Amino acid sequence: MFEMTAIITFVGSCIYLVVYFGNTLVHHTHYFSDEDEDDESAQEFTTNTVRCEYEYHRASSLKREGDEAVIRAVVSGETPSYSLESELGDCKRAAVIRRMAVERIAGKSLDGLPVDGFDYESILGRCCEMAVGYVQIPVGIAGPMLLDGKEFLVPMATTEGCLLASTNRGCKAIYASGGATGVLLKDGMTRAPVVRFGTARRAADLKFFVEEPRNFETLASVFNKSSRFARLQSIRCAIAGKNLYIRFTCSTGDAMGMNMVSKGVQNVLEYLRADFPDMDLIGISGNYCSDKKPAAVNWIEGRGKSVVCEAIIKEEVVKTVLKTNVASLVELNMLKNLTGSAMAGALGGFNAHASNIVSAVYLATGQDPAQNVESSHCITMMEAVNDGNDLHVSVTMPSIEVGTVGGGTQLASQSACLNLLGVKGANKESAGSNARQLAMVVAAAVLAGELSLMSAIAAGQLVKSHMKYNRSNKDN
Known part of the structure; x- marks a missing residue:
């Protein structure tokens, strides 16, 4: 025994x-x-x-x-x-x-x-270690948002009063004017390792090699073996002395894609060692990507989904729903979002409060909230059209980083919010279309939020509305 x-x-x-x-x-x-x-x-x-x-x-x-x-x-x-x-x-x-x-x-x-x-x-083994509880964030619904002929109810998790009410008003104005239209300009996640050589000459040799068009097909084949969905789109390099920063961009299906591109990058670096054995990998990420930090490279080149969303708001809607007029909105946008942001030296911040909406939708749908930094890069444009009677408004957002699978999207509450939008999980018929649709919804929600807040400022309603909705009786 x-x-x-x-x-x-x-x-x-x-x-x-x-x-x-x-x-x-x-x-x-x-x-x-x-x-x-x-x-x-x-x-x-x-x-x-x-x-x-x-x-x-x-x-x-x-x-x-x-x-x-x-x-x-x-x-x-x-x-x-x-x-x-x-x-x-x-x-x-x-x-x-x-x-x-x-x-x-x-x-x-x-x-x-x-x-x-x-x-x-x-x-367990997925989202959070050493748990002691969970934080409650209220979730509200803005909408319906009419985008490209489809109606969306937009879930937003926030603790800021007025945000849902304001975004909802923007959705109402857009709906009453015939809806918004969105265009996906680019779809590619990035990762940029930093490697070091003994001389700047050798670093330049690798730069010329990976940027040579004749070598791209081979490198793409090596990269793409890491995934069923990752497809290498481009490689761009920057040199700092004998250090080389290699920015890989690839499509990632319905995943946000950071891990996918990282694995592909690792495969390519291992392949390159055959011809560049003196290459020293300092870090799989060298901040030239650039993730979770404001960076001009994302503002200019884009990261994740690059989207533009627009709508023409009828004069009557501007007056009755938004309580202001077209001329005031156009002037305010020029002096606040464009000139004021330039005076402040803004980097991708030529908007009123894009990050408010991005963060709220991200929290509700299980995105990485830290990626709000670059995902909120946005320029808001307003122009009088149709003989100055109506308002053309648009938001251009080059770095919306979203996914509908993996990470926090797997949690029950966040999964429910994705399901409400009709983009839960991977799209089996067209890989990547769920994530792209989510990015379009984010941009449309930002459009609604920009439209409503700018109208509140133009009409002198901002302080009054916040005193009404953003302060409890205990604070007064």
């Missing part, structure tokens, strides 16, 4: 070691979290490995301990906080115990931060 027990223990330990080191290997070699549509098999392997370790530890001795004993183990450092899910085999219990340990260590309460009512297993 003793020998049998020893054998079972030994086999169990071996299984754990294989799972643990296999999981570690996955996290070190596949260091881009699999959020992409074409990465489903890799993501499934990574997630299943995490879950395998999680399931194995259901028999962990710590699991049989009471909550107080586990809390003391975490507080003392005996049990790492990050290992609670695998040690306890219960994601909800892990979050609750971690939360209590945090409160004990900090000497402060997390009362008010909800912990119940959330599926913690849904984020």
Whole structure:
């Protein structure tokens, strides 16, 4: 009996070691979290490995301990906080115990931060580590937005009063005037590694090689092997001394695509080592991409989806819905969004509040909120048309970075919002069309938001409306 027990223990330990080191290997070699549509098999392997370790530890001795004993183990450092899910085999219990340990260590309460009512297993190995609860952000609906002949109800998650009401008014004005029209100008995610050579001459040699049109087909073939959906579109380089920044641009299907392009880039760099063995890869991202930072390269070249959206607002609608007039809007747009932004040295900020709408839609639909930085690059234009009676308004947004699969889009609430828009998941008939449609909706919502806020400012209503909708009685 003793020998049998020893054998079972030994086999169990071996299984754990294989799972643990296999999981570690996955996290070190596949260091881009699999959020992409074409990465489903890799993501499934990574997630299943995490879950395998999680399931194995259901028999962990710590699991049989009471909550107080586990809390003391975490507080003392005996049990790492990050290992609670695998040690306890219960994601909800892990979050609750971690939360209590945090409160004990900090000497402060997390009362008010909800912990119940959330599926913690849904984020295991995917979205958030060391969970202690979740933040509630109210979601409202603006619309219907009439865009290219289709009606969309736009979900927006925000804590700013007036934002939904204002965007909704803009949607109403656009609808009453016949709707908005959107055009996708470009669709390509970027990644730009930085490599170093012994001399600037060698860095230039690689620049000339990868930018030579005759070499593109070969490099594209190597790049495209990394994915069913990634298709290399272009490669552009910039040199700083003996350092070379290589900006790859590729289509990414319905995924936002950061991971997809990163894997393709890695494949190309490995291929180039045959002819450039002296190439030293400093970083897979050298900030020439550029991600989550304001950058002129995105403003000029675009990143993700580049969209322009326009509408002609009838004079009567400007008067009755927007409570102002065409001439005032045109003048305000020139002096505020164009001249004022230029005076401030704005980079991609030639608008009234595009980031407000982008952030709210991103939070509601599971996008990466940090990409609001470049996704909110926008220039708003207004012009009197039809003998000066009507208003032509447009927003041009070169860097809308969205996806309908992977990352936060998989969570129940965000998935529901994508479903409301009719763009949930991957489009099986036309790869990438769901993500492109989402980008168009974002631009149309920005158009509505710009139109309404500018009208409120032109009519002198801004302070009054915010005092009405953006302040509770407790603040007065």
